[in-house]
Amino acid sequence: MTEKEVLEVASKMVHIGPRTGFAKSIxxxxxxxxxxxxxxxxGGFLGGSSITMALTVKDRGGLVYTINPSFTPEGDKNKKYxxxxxxxxxxxxxxxxxxxxxxxxxxVIPLIGSSExxxxxxxxxxxxxxxxxxxxxxEATKIDVKWLDYTKENAIxxxxxxxxxxxxxxxxxxxxxxxxxxxxxQAFYHKHGVAVFQKGDF
Numbered sequence: 001m002t003e004k005e006v007l008e009v010a011s012k013m014v015h016i017g018p019r020t021g022f023a024k025s026i027x028x029x030x031x032x033x034x035x036x037x038x039x040x041x042x043g044g045f046l047g048g049s050s051i052t053m054a055l056t057v058k059d060r061g062g063l064v065y066t067i068n069p070s071f072t073p074e075g076d077k078n079k080k081y082x083x084x085x086x087x088x089x090x091x092x093x094x095x096x097x098x099x100x101x102x103x104x105x106x107x108v109i110p111l112i113g114s115s116e117x118x119x120x121x122x123x124x125x126x127x128x129x130x131x132x133x134x135x136x137x138x139e140a141t142k143i144d145v146k147w148l149d150y151t152k153e154n155a156i157x158x159x160x161x162x163x164x165x166x167x168x169x170x171x172x173x174x175x176x177x178x179x180x181x182x183x184x185x186q187a188f189y190h191k192h193g194v195a196v197f198q199k200g201d202f
Contacts, residue, residue: 003027006055009102016048021192022160023052026131029156029196030056033128037062040127042115042144043134044068047098047108049160053131054104063107065127067134068095069114116143122150129156138165145173148180153200162195170195 001009003024010016010023030039030053037057041050044066054064071092092110099108111118115134130151132144148157157180159166174180174197184196 001055001059003031006052009055010048010052013048013051013098013102014046016052019193022194023048025188025192025194025196026052026158027056029129029158030062032156033057033060033062035060035062037128038125039064039129039131040147041066041131041133042147043132043160044071044095044110045133047095047102047104049131049133050108051099051102051104053129054099054107055102058104058107062128063109064104065109065111066095067111067113067115067118071095071110071112072114115140115147119143119146124150126150126152127155128152129158131158131160132166132170133160136161136164136166138169141166141169142172145169148173148177148199151199155199157197157199159195159197160193162189167195170197 006027007020007023011020016023026049033039039053039057039062041053041064044050045068050064050066095110099105127150130147132141134140134144159170180197180199182195183198189195
């Protein structure tokens with residue numbers, strides 16, 4: 001799909017809607033991905049970011065894996081995650097309904113559980129891009145950034161709402177992993193709401 005086509009679909013999706021800069025930033029980075037790429041979206045909410053990335057890479061065989069605790073059974077999520085204070089989005093059926101409606105079926109793969117739970121049983125496979133837009137607190141983001149250990153050379157990391165606890169956790173991670181460099185400045189963040197980093201020499 002072309003940029004115009006992807007952004008037109010994104011404008012119709014819940015949670016993105018008028019955030020044209022946000023959608024364009026997601027498209028721009030996803031469009032750098034190679035053939036058969038693997039993207040991880042942490043905090044899938046109602047599917048806006050996952051679908052936007054999937055539509056961008058589907059023609060080259062790319063897949064988007066999405067983590068969202070809301071995908072767990074109702075009883076489990078209410079007992080465990082709401083008690084932790086974690087805001088939850090739509091359930092799995094609602095999420096996959098949006099995926100189908102907007103033409104990304106087969107290209108968005110839901111992962112059931114929290115970031116921490118899925119990370120604990122991860123098989124070590126690597127991602128070309130990680131998009132972090134989950135629970136915007138330090139403790140949660142500190143777990144989410146561990147996924148950056150499972151990325152390929154020249155991988156991209158994007159953060160929505162890069163401030164407060166999110167920025168603190170990311171900054172700590174990058175201070176210990178010098179191979180990552182920020183490739184967008186504050187002006188870009190204030191315009192689009194996304195901070196972008198890249199791994200490796202470039």
